[in-house]
Every structure is written in C-alpha cells, then in structure tokens.
Amino acid sequence: MAMKFIIILFVVVLAAPQLADAQLSGLLGLININGTIFCSLNGNIVPNAATPTIPFANALVQVSCGGNVLSSAITNSAGIFSIILDPLQSLLGGLLSSCNVVVATPLATCNASLPAVGVLQSPLQLVGTTLRGLLRIVNLVPVLFQLVG
Numbered sequence: 001m002a003m004k005f006i007i008i009l010f011v012v013v014l015a016a017p018q019l020a021d022a023q024l025s026g027l028l029g030l031i032n033i034n035g036t037i038f039c040s041l042n043g044n045i046v047p048n049a050a051t052p053t054i055p056f057a058n059a060l061v062q063v064s065c066g067g068n069v070l071s072s073a074i075t076n077s078a079g080i081f082s083i084i085l086d087p088l089q090s091l092l093g094g095l096l097s098s099c100n101v102v103v104a105t106p107l108a109t110c111n112a113s114l115p116a117v118g119v120l121q122s123p124l125q126l127v128g129t130t131l132r133g134l135l136r137i138v139n140l141v142p143v144l145f146q147l148v149g
C-alpha cells in the first residue's frame with residue numbers, strides 16, 4: 001500500500017515539469033482568424049466589374065461551431081476583420097473541422113441589389129504560424145465564402 005503510494009507520487013513528480021511546459025506554451029500561443037470581406041455574392045472582389053467591388057464595412061463576422069458563436073468582430077472600413085482566440089478555449093483541430101466564419105450581416109446592407117436573405121459562410125484553413133516575441137500565433141483564414149440559408 002505504502003509502496004504503491006510512493007510510486008504514484010514519484011510518477012506525479014516526474015510528470016509535473018512536462019505539464020508546466022505544455023501549459024506555458026499553451027498560454028503563450030494565440031489563434032488569429034482574419035480576412036477581408038467584399039460586398040459581393042462570395043465576399044471576394046468581382047473580377048473585371050464595371051464598378052470596383054466595395055469592401056463590406058461594419059459587417060458582423062462570427063466564428064460559429066455547430067450553431068454556437070465562439071467569437072465575433074466587426075469589419076473596418078476596408079472590410080478587414082480579425083478575431084483572436086485563446087487556444088486553451090478552442091482547439092485548433094475542432095476549429096478546422098467543425099467551425100465556420102459567418103458574415104451575419106445581410107449582403108443587402110452594403111448593396112441593395114444583393115440578397116437580403118442568407119449569409120456568407122466559409123470553413124477555415126490554416127495558413128501558418130508567426131512568432132511575435134514569445135507569442136506563437138497560429139493564423140487561420142476563411143477558405144471560400146458561399147451564400148447559405
């Protein structure tokens with residue numbers, strides 16, 4: 001009994017430094033989801049259009065996982081949004097497999113000729129990792145938007 005206890009204690013002590021390391025690197029990392037939304041049926045610049053496609057400013061952009069909104073942001077005047085997530089709260093694998101970027105504001109808001117119903121939605125893809133000091137930032141971007149709903 002006492003022997004068993006000592007062995008367990010020994011294992012815990014051995015495992016502790018690794019645990020601390022894992023937690024530390026987790027805390028020093030962030031997930032950044034960003035992109036630019038344009039006012040068109042797929043959120044991109046319409047090629048060779050008579051009038052240049054305007055950015056979709058003040059649009060509500062959400063990271064949505066199975067209907068649950070994890071986080072959101074508003075696009076700036078250039079249509080750019082950026083959402084920072086804590087990897088301790090959202091696992092990268094889950095984000096890539098079951099989450100979408102959703103532009104919740106209807107397209108008709110930026111151009112009355114575009115649909116008032118439905119939202120732009122895109123899955124996420126990993127584009128790389130950047131280091132900012134001690135911070136490791138994992139960068140994700142939308143793959144391709146489609147009008148859904």
Ligand SMILES: *[C@@H]1O[C@H](CO)[C@@H](O)[C@H](O)[C@H]1NC(C)=O
Nearest residue numbers: 032034035036080081130139
């Ligand atoms: C998104 O973030 C990446 C990495 O920080 C950066 O290179 C890129 O310019 C950003 N894109 C936009 C639209 O802000």
Ligand SMILES: *[C@@H]1O[C@H](CO)[C@@H](O)[C@H](O)[C@H]1NC(C)=O
Nearest residue numbers: 051052053054111112113114
């Ligand atoms: C609004 O959308 C229509 C249809 O896609 C397009 O022809 C028109 O150029 C757009 N207007 C502006 C100001 O972008």
